[in-house]
Amino acid sequence: MTEKYNMPDERGHFGPYGGIFVAETLIPPIQELNAAYQQYLKDPDFIAELDADLKYYVGRPSPLYHAERWSRELGGAQIYLKREDLNHTGSHKINNTVGQALLAKRMGKTRIIAETGAGQHGVATATVAARLGLECVVYMGAVDVARQSLNVYRMKLLGATVVAVESGSKTLKDALNEALRDWVTNVDNTFYIIGTVAGPHPYPAMVRDFQAIIGREAKQQCLEATGRLPDALVACVGGGSNAIGLFHPFIEDSSVKLYGVEAAGDGVATGRHSAPLCAGRPGVLHGNRTYLMADDDGEIIETHSISAGLDYPGVGPEHAWLKDTGRAQYANITDTEALEGFYALTRSEGIIPALESSHAMAYTMKLAPTMGKDEIIIVNLSGRGDKDMQTMAKREGIEL
Amino acid sequence: MSRLAATFAELAQNGRKALIPFVTAGDPNPHFTVPLMHAMVAAGVDVIELGVPFSDPMADGPVIQRASERALAHKMSLRRTLEVAAEFRKTNQTTPLVLMGYLNPIEAMTYEGFANAAQRADIDGVLTVDLPPEEGAECTALLKARGIDPIFLLAPNSSSERVQKMDAAGSGYIYYVSLKGVTGAGHLNIADVEHKLQQIRANTQLPIAIGFGVKDADTANAIAHLGDGVVIGSALISKIEAHLDDPELAQNEIIALLTSIRQTLDSTQQTVGEL
Numbered sequence A: 001m002t003e004k005y006n007m008p009d010e011r012g013h014f015g016p017y018g019g020i021f022v023a024e025t026l027i028p029p030i031q032e033l034n035a036a037y038q039q040y041l042k043d044p045d046f047i048a049e050l051d052a053d054l055k056y057y058v059g060r061p062s063p064l065y066h067a068e069r070w071s072r073e074l075g076g077a078q079i080y081l082k083r084e085d086l087n088h089t090g091s092h093k094i095n096n097t098v099g100q101a102l103l104a105k106r107m108g109k110t111r112i113i114a115e116t117g118a119g120q121h122g123v124a125t126a127t128v129a130a131r132l133g134l135e136c137v138v139y140m141g142a143v144d145v146a147r148q149s150l151n152v153y154r155m156k157l158l159g160a161t162v163v164a165v166e167s168g169s170k171t172l173k174d175a176l177n178e179a180l181r182d183w184v185t186n187v188d189n190t191f192y193i194i195g196t197v198a199g200p201h202p203y204p205a206m207v208r209d210f211q212a213i214i215g216r217e218a219k220q221q222c223l224e225a226t227g228r229l230p231d232a233l234v235a236c237v238g239g240g241s242n243a244i245g246l247f248h249p250f251i252e253d254s255s256v257k258l259y260g261v262e263a264a265g266d267g268v269a270t271g272r273h274s275a276p277l278c279a280g281r282p283g284v285l286h287g288n289r290t291y292l293m294a295d296d297d298g299e300i301i302e303t304h305s306i307s308a309g310l311d312y313p314g315v316g317p318e319h320a321w322l323k324d325t326g327r328a329q330y331a332n333i334t335d336t337e338a339l340e341g342f343y344a345l346t347r348s349e350g351i352i353p354a355l356e357s358s359h360a361m362a363y364t365m366k367l368a369p370t371m372g373k374d375e376i377i378i379v380n381l382s383g384r385g386d387k388d389m390q391t392m393a394k395r396e397g398i399e400l
Numbered sequence B: 001m002s003r004l005a006a007t008f009a010e011l012a013q014n015g016r017k018a019l020i021p022f023v024t025a026g027d028p029n030p031h032f033t034v035p036l037m038h039a040m041v042a043a044g045v046d047v048i049e050l051g052v053p054f055s056d057p058m059a060d061g062p063v064i065q066r067a068s069e070r071a072l073a074h075k076m077s078l079r080r081t082l083e084v085a086a087e088f089r090k091t092n093q094t095t096p097l098v099l100m101g102y103l104n105p106i107e108a109m110t111y112e113g114f115a116n117a118a119q120r121a122d123i124d125g126v127l128t129v130d131l132p133p134e135e136g137a138e139c140t141a142l143l144k145a146r147g148i149d150p151i152f153l154l155a156p157n158s159s160s161e162r163v164q165k166m167d168a169a170g171s172g173y174i175y176y177v178s179l180k181g182v183t184g185a186g187h188l189n190i191a192d193v194e195h196k197l198q199q200i201r202a203n204t205q206l207p208i209a210i211g212f213g214v215k216d217a218d219t220a221n222a223i224a225h226l227g228d229g230v231v232i233g234s235a236l237i238s239k240i241e242a243h244l245d246d247p248e249l250a251q252n253e254i255i256a257l258l259t260s261i262r263q264t265l266d267s268t269q270q271t272v273g274e275l
């Protein structure tokens, strides 16, 4: 059975979620962005330029790799990895920044800003800004600047200014606040490249559409390799862009189970986690209504995760909708389990995943053994672990 | 007529401009706010905007961000801000009180729960920074049904169509954000404000209070006379921040600044009023 799916509505609502909740100064640039996005989405020249960039600059299509040894070891489903780690700059983030940067160029914007957690989106933004000769400022929580110093250096090398944000919890949400403040101040010449499916409409839909190349390729590749659709998809969920990118082209294929994996940090029961879908409540933050980690007074609470890219108290509104409708299921993986996923993939397949992606790997280790050997899981390997070498070495007591 | 409508009507009749201070409830501590509010009324303010502390004040500059952080450190919240308001009302039933904050604390109380609580605290207006009229119909209707004015923002880049939208959705007054930026920013341009006010006036009869980036009596005076009143926030909160170890001194400096603004506003009322 397939049901037609065409969310969001024209005002950006996914049921009760999404929408445009911003201060008045941001309404005109959001309207301008939405108009440009709607226009270029249907513009053959724009699509052709985007496709060429994805092919020759990003290196798409990314392979769908059958992890045979790992599948055998886990003793269940056949595991296929969607290799977003092989993209230029090392993660799925570049799919979106290439798209938004092309929009920025067409809209005549000369200055790009971005927020970043793990630094992958910051690097992907600095990269496209360098290529197009645009000024680039990246906001990054001071805590993340410290734990992802390699990416800070990469961004600077690419010519971006990296601003360490000292307010609030000094992580991704505070970087987003600061980027919004910059945007409000510099609306006329500045394009804000949001790195995930969050923010006010049209960002959740637009970022999804740029990331949906992941799922479109995966579907075709799976059909070519196996002659059929997968039984399950697995992806980690920070803001939710790599997950929705993989899920979206499969939403109408109701035989395909969708599993999003949130970061449980020290464990959901401890309260020290980043799992709003599993343990949060609906509310409004950063321009949309979605599940949030907030206290009884509606104040946003601090999140915890070993991976900076998942350390965010909200989640894209479309995931909130997919959760409520039951179309997708959301699980959570602790820091300790994520590390097991990290080592397992590294040792069984010779692929070092990002700590974010390691959450998806760890969940796959639980899921695969419950499934038959003739069943198929596609796991989104959203990024490579190079950026996490310092964190991992330090945990092992090694000085690099 | 609502307290806000009556206040602005009376000011207009007398050719005076509204002086509207903004302070964050519970900054630097929960005991500071109510006495400060009474002292500000004694110094001649017309309306008080009470900031509701929020963990993620996206439209605020560093001064008000830190005010929020100080208040939150004392477990200040929307509920406790309403208690502050109710406490103030025990001895003042005339000065209009406007809550200014972000949507999520209201969502946590539910719109109806909040509207009822605001009515019990005898709040006059509610300004929710991240709730534009398109998303605000439900909340706005609940407030209006209880005689509370929903107050909306306009910005330098707002179209005439937006002004009309705010005119239809809002009541009490419209808050004109005088610059593209966050609260407390330093690039206010009086000529730009003057130009924009013509467009706004052409599309609404509501009183216009102007704020963001007003730092001293002269700017306050110039700005106030372009609209119907001036909002001053970060400049007051800076006094609190400068004297965290001496709240009494902070209050004295706030009152001194407001007094000088009041005098400047009133001394120029005649000449400008005749223009």
Ligand SMILES: Cc1ncc(COP(=O)(O)O)c(C=O)c1O
Pocket (backbone or CB within 6 Å): A091, A092, A117, A118, A119, A120, A121, A195, A196, A197, A236, A237, A238, A239, A240, A241, A242, A243, A308, A309, A310, A354, A356, A357, A382, A383, A384
């Ligand atoms: C490799 C990788 N995967 C996943 C994420 C999480 O983001 P999202 O949930 O938007 O895919 C990040 C964010 O930094 C990342 O770098």
